Amino acid sequence: MSDQLMALDGAQGPKPKKRFSRRNIFIYGTLIVVSLYYLLPLYVMIVTSLKGMPEVRMGNIFSPPVEITFEPWVKAWAHACTGLNCDGLSRGFWNSVRITVPSVIASIAIASVNGYALANWRFKGANLFFTILIFGAFIPYQVMIYPMVIILREMGLYTKLGGLILVHTVFGMPILTLLFRNYFSSMPEELFKAARVDGAGFWRIYFKIMLPMSLPIFVVAIILQVTGIWNDFLFGVIFSKPETYPMTVQLNNIVNSVQGVKEYNVNMAATVLTGIVPLVIYFISGKLFVRGIAAGAVKG
Amino acid sequence: MAQTERPNQLFRNLSAKIAAIPMIITAVVVFFGCTVWTIVYSFTKSKLLPKKIFETTDLFSIPVPEWIASDGALDIWMITGIVEKSFVGLAQYERLWSTSRWIVSIENLAIYGVCSLVFSLVIGFVLAALLDQKIRFENTFRSILLYPFALSFIVTGLVWQWLLNPEYGVQKIVRDLGFESFTFDPLYNPDIVIYGILIAGLWQGTGLIMCLMLAGLRGIDEDIWKASRVDGIPMWKTYIFVVIPMMRPVFVTTLVLIASGIVKLYDLVIAQTSGGPGIASEVPAKYVMDRMFLAQNLGQGLAASTMMLVLVLAIVIPWAYLEFGGKNKNV
Numbered sequence A: 001m002s003d004q005l006m007a008l009d010g011a012q013g014p015k016p017k018k019r020f021s022r023r024n025i026f027i028y029g030t031l032i033v034v035s036l037y038y039l040l041p042l043y044v045m046i047v048t049s050l051k052g053m054p055e056v057r058m059g060n061i062f063s064p065p066v067e068i069t070f071e072p073w074v075k076a077w078a079h080a081c082t083g084l085n086c087d088g089l090s091r092g093f094w095n096s097v098r099i100t101v102p103s104v105i106a107s108i109a110i111a112s113v114n115g116y117a118l119a120n121w122r123f124k125g126a127n128l129f130f131t132i133l134i135f136g137a138f139i140p141y142q143v144m145i146y147p148m149v150i151i152l153r154e155m156g157l158y159t160k161l162g163g164l165i166l167v168h169t170v171f172g173m174p175i176l177t178l179l180f181r182n183y184f185s186s187m188p189e190e191l192f193k194a195a196r197v198d199g200a201g202f203w204r205i206y207f208k209i210m211l212p213m214s215l216p217i218f219v220v221a222i223i224l225q226v227t228g229i230w231n232d233f234l235f236g237v238i239f240s241k242p243e244t245y246p247m248t249v250q251l252n253n254i255v256n257s258v259q260g261v262k263e264y265n266v267n268m269a270a271t272v273l274t275g276i277v278p279l280v281i282y283f284i285s286g287k288l289f290v291r292g293i294a295a296g297a298v299k300g
Numbered sequence B: 001m002a003q004t005e006r007p008n009q010l011f012r013n014l015s016a017k018i019a020a021i022p023m024i025i026t027a028v029v030v031f032f033g034c035t036v037w038t039i040v041y042s043f044t045k046s047k048l049l050p051k052k053i054f055e056t057t058d059l060f061s062i063p064v065p066e067w068i069a070s071d072g073a074l075d076i077w078m079i080t081g082i083v084e085k086s087f088v089g090l091a092q093y094e095r096l097w098s099t100s101r102w103i104v105s106i107e108n109l110a111i112y113g114v115c116s117l118v119f120s121l122v123i124g125f126v127l128a129a130l131l132d133q134k135i136r137f138e139n140t141f142r143s144i145l146l147y148p149f150a151l152s153f154i155v156t157g158l159v160w161q162w163l164l165n166p167e168y169g170v171q172k173i174v175r176d177l178g179f180e181s182f183t184f185d186p187l188y189n190p191d192i193v194i195y196g197i198l199i200a201g202l203w204q205g206t207g208l209i210m211c212l213m214l215a216g217l218r219g220i221d222e223d224i225w226k227a228s229r230v231d232g233i234p235m236w237k238t239y240i241f242v243v244i245p246m247m248r249p250v251f252v253t254t255l256v257l258i259a260s261g262i263v264k265l266y267d268l269v270i271a272q273t274s275g276g277p278g279i280a281s282e283v284p285a286k287y288v289m290d291r292m293f294l295a296q297n298l299g300q301g302l303a304a305s306t307m308m309l310v311l312v313l314a315i316v317i318p319w320a321y322l323e324f325g326g327k328n329k330n331v
Helices: A002-008 A022-049 A053-058 A071-078 A089-120 A126-136 A141-155 A161-185 A189-197 A202-213 A215-231 A234-239 A247-255 A264-285 A287-299 B014-019 B021-041 B073-080 B091-097 B100-131 B138-150 B153-163 B170-176 B193-218 B222-230 B235-246 B248-263 B267-272 B284-294 B298-324
Strands: none
Touching: A022 A071, A022 A264, A022 B100, A022 B138, A022 B153, A022 B193, A053 A264, A071 A089, A071 A264, A089 A126, A089 A161, A089 A202, A089 A215, A089 A247, A089 A264, A089 B014, A089 B021, A126 A161, A126 B021, A141 A161, A141 A234, A141 B021, A141 B284, A141 B298, A161 A215, A161 A234, A161 B021, A189 A202, A202 B014, A215 A247, A215 A264, A215 A287, A215 B153, A234 A247, A247 A264, A247 B153, A247 B267, A264 A287, A264 B138, A264 B153, A287 B138, B014 B021, B021 B298, B091 B100, B091 B298, B100 B138, B100 B193, B100 B248, B100 B284, B138 B193, B153 B193, B153 B267, B193 B248, B193 B267, B222 B235, B235 B248, B248 B298, B284 B298
8 A cells, every 4th residue: 555655656766867967977087087197107118118129219109019029028127237237127126025025024023013012011111112113204214324324334234135124124113013003902902801811921912812813904014014115215225235236226227327228118118027016916905005005104 | 018029110011121122222223313313413524435436427317326336335435434523513504505406405395395285185185086976996996096106206207207208208299299399398307397206206196195085085974965965055165165174184194294205205306317407306305315425425414314304393293293282292
């Protein structure tokens, strides 16, 4: 009965939306145009890297390659020159791997324990140090770099791999500690208390309870650190030497070198190669990356 | 009884204290100690010896620190270290502010800073508002707009150097279309070079601002929208007069983040122009690096970096004061 009445009332529910309303055309149109603008550099980079040098000189940068060649890639990877070395970006790539992997592990290990101590094992003065640390995140690196050079020199680590790892660990600490502290603080305290009552100590609670329960935040931290350290240029320039230059520094030296003829296709291939690692991480990690940068934005 | 407990005070919570040692050392030695060291030595006329002459061939395109290319040079002068520690008061600062290179750096930073703040906030907010319209493919659009942020400044700078290359890039394309006199060569024109860098900087960073804004928009109560729809207020008015004022904290935080990032602008300039043409695109961070490591004029570098610190503090302290109600005054 009531169903019939309803039917007589006419159309129910919200007014159906027209798919091609002016509003939708405006929204999607704008977003598509902006997206194309954002994708353009990536497209140009890849297209240029697949062309031969004559084609680069003749054609325009937006046209797709007539003849696809992978020679620029091979050259960028294995033969491009920086100064006296002509073994391409491969050296920089492996240097970056050697720098990134230990730095990520060291910084996350230290920062997670710090965050855990700050969240669950407050001691007097802890907050003061934490505040200094957070303020430190805003201090321009240039202010602290020279004394850091002196400290590392005194420790015998200057231009050594260990020194660079130490620098990355130190300067990654503020944001990572904040990340872990906030995460551990948001975990139910009863859990911690129950473990305490059962007689578990500092390390035992950390390894048996906290660590297994906080894998997502570790993934976020890893994403944050891998992209951050891989993309670093400043520390790479200052705290390493030509043999141990990370990929970004070597890339810049290859592309901006004044010697010889500029090979734009090789340069672009080298640029793509350097960008691949963070891009792959970005597209695989998706939402976690967003979470990481939302927290890591402080790093600037 | 009380007396026997006293000594334990220091050892209470011992594991936590041990675990926090790296943090304490970092906070005290690096963030506090190094900063103080830099400030103190900025009042001296420190120089480094032996002074090594660097062949700066073509200012526009020197690769970064050729210093090291001449094998091991760095180690030599680093080990020799600082000479002349005599205090000269504010002399370094006076010299700094009468150096045209530094003045240009500050001007560039001001232009870049203001433009980058305004554009990235406006563009970021508009994009976030568009994405917030319950559209399809939101994730795809967001991924596309954010991906440049995953790339380093070096990669960003080099791509845009290529795109803005007058012989091959945008200028040539437009000329080929028939506009023979079209000129768009920001990286080779001293008057507008900083805008060329701005284009690249915005491309890289706007996605992040958009994401922060989007998170802010999602935090707005749905009822606000319903209420304004009932009252028949047009959407753009709701945004400007209701939503944006409500998002004030998000804006302030974003502003501080962008601003403190801008002061650090360095990699992008190195990759795109190396400070050229001439000194037209110098920025403070680069000035510091060049004084410290290339010109070996440590005192100047330290004074310049102290000025950078002052700049950042001028941004951060008022913000921290507002945000945390003066809790951080002790720092």
